[in-house]
Amino acid sequence: MPDSGPAGTGMAFDEKYTVTASPHIASDITTGRVMRDVLIALIPAVLAGAWFFGARTLLVCAVTVAACVAAEFFSRKIMRRENTTGDLSAAVTGLLLALNLPPSIELWMAVVGGAAAIVIGKQIFGGIGQNFMNPALVGRVVMLTSWGASMTRWSPAVSGALFGAMPTGGGAVDAVSAATPLALAKALFTGGGLTEGLSQATLALPSYSALFLGGVAGCIGETSALAVLLGGLYLLCRRVITWHIPAAFLGSAALLTWAFGGRGTLFGGDPLYQILSGGLFLGAFFMATDYSTSPMTKKGKLIMGLGCGVLTAVIRLFTTSPEGVSYSILIMNVVVPLIDRYTIPTVFGGGKPHE
Amino acid sequence: MGLTMRKLAGGARVPHRKWTSEAAIVKMGVPARVIIPMVQHIGAPCEPIVKKGDTVLVGQILGDTGQYVSAPIHSSVSGTVANVGQMLYPGGGRVTSVEIATDGLQRPHESVRPQTYADKKDFLGLVRASGLVGLGGAGFPGHVKLNPPPGASIDCLIVNGAECEPYITSDYRFILENARSIVSGIKLLQSVLGIPKTYVGIEDNKPAAIKLMEEMTADDRNIEIVTLRSLYPQGAEKMLIYSCTGRRVPPGKLPADVGAVVMNVNSVSLIAEFMETGMPLVKKIVTVSGNAVKKPMNLEVVIGTPLRDVFAFCGGFTTTPEKILMGGPMMGIAQFSLDVPVIKNTNAALAFDVKDAKPAPETGCIRCGKCVDNCPMQLLPLFINSAAVKGDAERLKRFHVMDCIECGTCVYNCPAKRRIVQSARLGKDILRNLAAAEKKGGRANA
Ligand code: SF4
Numbered sequence: 001m002p003d004s005g006p007a008g009t010g011m012a013f014d015e016k017y018t019v020t021a022s023p024h025i026a027s028d029i030t031t032g033r034v035m036r037d038v039l040i041a042l043i044p045a046v047l048a049g050a051w052f053f054g055a056r057t058l059l060v061c062a063v064t065v066a067a068c069v070a071a072e073f074f075s076r077k078i079m080r081r082e083n084t085t086g087d088l089s090a091a092v093t094g095l096l097l098a099l100n101l102p103p104s105i106e107l108w109m110a111v112v113g114g115a116a117a118i119v120i121g122k123q124i125f126g127g128i129g130q131n132f133m134n135p136a137l138v139g140r141v142v143m144l145t146s147w148g149a150s151m152t153r154w155s156p157a158v159s160g161a162l163f164g165a166m167p168t169g170g171g172a173v174d175a176v177s178a179a180t181p182l183a184l185a186k187a188l189f190t191g192g193g194l195t196e197g198l199s200q201a202t203l204a205l206p207s208y209s210a211l212f213l214g215g216v217a218g219c220i221g222e223t224s225a226l227a228v229l230l231g232g233l234y235l236l237c238r239r240v241i242t243w244h245i246p247a248a249f250l251g252s253a254a255l256l257t258w259a260f261g262g263r264g265t266l267f268g269g270d271p272l273y274q275i276l277s278g279g280l281f282l283g284a285f286f287m288a289t290d291y292s293t294s295p296m297t298k299k300g301k302l303i304m305g306l307g308c309g310v311l312t313a314v315i316r317l318f319t320t321s322p323e324g325v326s327y328s329i330l331i332m333n334v335v336v337p338l339i340d341r342y343t344i345p346t347v348f349g350g351g352k353p354h355e
Numbered sequence: 356m357g358l359t360m361r362k363l364a365g366g367a368r369v370p371h372r373k374w375t376s377e378a379a380i381v382k383m384g385v386p387a388r389v390i391i392p393m394v395q396h397i398g399a400p401c402e403p404i405v406k407k408g409d410t411v412l413v414g415q416i417l418g419d420t421g422q423y424v425s426a427p428i429h430s431s432v433s434g435t436v437a438n439v440g441q442m443l444y445p446g447g448g449r450v451t452s453v454e455i456a457t458d459g460l461q462r463p464h465e466s467v468r469p470q471t472y473a474d475k476k477d478f479l480g481l482v483r484a485s486g487l488v489g490l491g492g493a494g495f496p497g498h499v500k501l502n503p504p505p506g507a508s509i510d511c512l513i514v515n516g517a518e519c520e521p522y523i524t525s526d527y528r529f530i531l532e533n534a535r536s537i538v539s540g541i542k543l544l545q546s547v548l549g550i551p552k553t554y555v556g557i558e559d560n561k562p563a564a565i566k567l568m569e570e571m572t573a574d575d576r577n578i579e580i581v582t583l584r585s586l587y588p589q590g591a592e593k594m595l596i597y598s599c600t601g602r603r604v605p606p607g608k609l610p611a612d613v614g615a616v617v618m619n620v621n622s623v624s625l626i627a628e629f630m631e632t633g634m635p636l637v638k639k640i641v642t643v644s645g646n647a648v649k650k651p652m653n654l655e656v657v658i659g660t661p662l663r664d665v666f667a668f669c670g671g672f673t674t675t676p677e678k679i680l681m682g683g684p685m686m687g688i689a690q691f692s693l694d695v696p697v698i699k700n701t702n703a704a705l706a707f708d709v710k711d712a713k714p715a716p717e718t719g720c721i722r723c724g725k726c727v728d729n730c731p732m733q734l735l736p737l738f739i740n741s742a743a744v745k746g747d748a749e750r751l752k753r754f755h756v757m758d759c760i761e762c763g764t765c766v767y768n769c770p771a772k773r774r775i776v777q778s779a780r781l782g783k784d785i786l787r788n789l790a791a792a793e794k795k796g797g798r799a800n801a
Pocket residue numbers: 719720721722723724725726727736737740765768769770771772773
């Protein structure tokens with residue numbers, strides 16, 4: 001019989017209380033909450049995609065998210081690890097991947113891409129926090145190498161397409177092809193030929209306002225820089241990300257394309273055009289800031305952003321590929337461990353390591 | 356005085372929950388028995404000098420050692436020694452303790468009389484005799500703190516009234532009710548030890564204490580009241596020194612190495628009181644709070660009072676508590692029994708129900724970097740965590756695990772609730788054992 005303590009005090013004498021290490025309180029922030037914030041931040045970009053490319057883009061998003069979550073669920077199951085779909089990180093990967101796909105992508109390809117993103121990009125390394133390359137970009141690159149044509153088939157953006165007729169039959173949209181702003185710019189500046197089927201008339205560059213507000217051809221998530229920016233600001237306000245990577249990324253890309261983007265003249269480039277196009281905002285705010293694959297310290301983050309910006313500018317200006325955001329982020333992902341290693345902060349009050 | 360403009364490198368906005376800030380200190384009275392452990396400080400444990408059956412009086416020495424880094428332990432009550440043996444101790448495990456059946460008369464010992472001293476050395480001897488140890492945290496003996504090692508000299512006294520831990524209001528109440536004694540302690544230390552400047556650091560969530568201390572010291576330009584931002588862990592020694600003076604204590608060094616000594620508001624007051632009356636450290640102000648406590652209060656209790664009596668005095672529990680803490684929720688120690696006594700550095704006794712006591716599940720680190728941004732020591736907590744889990748001594752060293760002050764700020768805001776403090780302790784043990792083994796090996800080779 002338990003010996004009872006002083007009457008009415010709720011004290012027994014045989015109790016054993018929970019003993020854990022300090023601290024004994026914690027904020028209510030969880031991984032799931034952080035990921036939910038990222039999903040919320042992506043809503044404007046998803047809506048912009050639907051507005052300009054039609055309701056089918058919503059289907060692409062849904063399918064990719066479902067594929068990622070399912071892939072996460074089954075890989076954890078196969079590895080006999082706890083189910084982590086509840087932390088929403090797989091959903092974030094799915095949505096990011098969808099936003100990096102052309103609106104007319106075949107749905108089954110999106111499914112394969114989503115599965116690849118999670119399995120090859122993340123779970124092989126042990127899951128969240130362990131992977132060293134951005135899973136969504138891994139998925140995208142897998143798709144680019146497998147189905148190059150589908151991945152570069154751009155449909156024109158039409159304001160209000162959301163309320164247009166849903167394309168029927170087949171998988172893909174029977175799209176009129178269009179050129180992305182960067183491909184157009186590249187063609188104009190280098191004088192090279194454009195993709196067949198594009199008439200001279202379409203060669204006019206889109207205006208800044210079209211780039212900013214939306215209405216240019218491209219991936220679902222890159223048509224409207226404004227929508228992405230809104231989400232990015234939300235992430236900054238919610239302290240999900242810090243300003244370091246986006247600022248260094250956008251700043252260095254703008255500076256370099258300004259300096260070397262003009263034909264023969266220094267500082268003759270068009271930095272605004274460059275940063276507003278080609279998914280640079282999406283990359284800077286959402287892809288390069290991916291926790292698992294970006295550095296830990298502020299200094300490291302600046303280096304990461306700078307590296308991404310420089311690489312993007314180099315790829316855009318000096319190679320035949322007009323894009324470059326994805327590849328530069330992936331390249332920087334690989335050197336993150338190195339950045340982390342060389343940016344270990346000085347201990348408070350100190351210089352050398354403790355003996 | 357303005358708000359200090361020095362920003363900590365990290366820190367977290369923890370909830371305040373200072374429910375007891377308006378609760379004036381209530382004298383609890385003497386329980387039927389007290390348990391007085393012979394270890395209440397960092398340094399050599401005391402040897403008991405009383406035995407079962409002895410009659411003891413308030414202020415009488417129960418245990419002491421010949422060691423310098425130590426402090427005597429006094430009886431907090433008058434009564435009869437019921438037992439000397441191994442008893443539960445709030446730091447964990449059991450230590451030699453003296454159990455006294457009290458007689459309720461609180462008759463003082465003959466040694467309790469006004470003290471006199473001729474010089475600084477005498478004075479420091481008396482500080483040791485007062486039994487003073489650091490009352491905020493670790494329990495470093497007071498006379499050691501005040502006597503800097505050769506080569507160092509102390510040019511500023513920093514009085515800690517920050518009280519950055521949630522729930523705890525004992526220092527706040529103490530300031531409000533004993534400001535005069537605090538100020539006379541400061542003046543005494545300044546004059547005897549030749550310390551030119553004193554800073555009293557108080558967080559800005561205690562405006563009444565700041566105002567009172569400013570009024571009390573308005574005529575003294577050598578005492579400055581510093582308003583600190585309410586940011587955990589503002590009251591940690593290194594952070595407090597930095598906030599008040601801008602000096603940074605280097606890794607592995609002591610405050611004295613940058614000319615500072617930090618004392619809790621209670622400690623400076625105790626020194627003044629001891630010189631006046633000769634009553635050593637035998638009682639503590641303890642905040643009793645937490646959502647399982649019926650009547651949260653601030654109590655003055657005699658050292659050695661078991662937590663069971665402390666909680667009973669506050670009306671007991673509203674519901675069966677799940678977790679009992681000695682100290683605040685950020686750095687306090689969880690107790691599995693109510694039989695542990697209040698000791699010299701106890702400042703709070705908290706009880707929580709299941710809802711508040713359940714640790715959130717630990718999930719995989721997502722490398723979000725929040726712990727890095729929050730660590731006041733500018734460490735990389737996530738890497739300390741992973742290195743300790745793997746037992747990787749080389750990485751533990753590279754990530755400066757020894758400089759972790761175990762404040763828990765990193766864990767507080769970690770979305771994955773990684774047990775970083777736990778792994779930092781483990782990591783320190785790994786490195787200490789390694790160093791000990793190397794030393795032994797080195798000797799064997801020599
Ligand atoms: S706060 Fe937690 S999840 Fe984030 S990096 Fe630190 S340990 Fe990892």
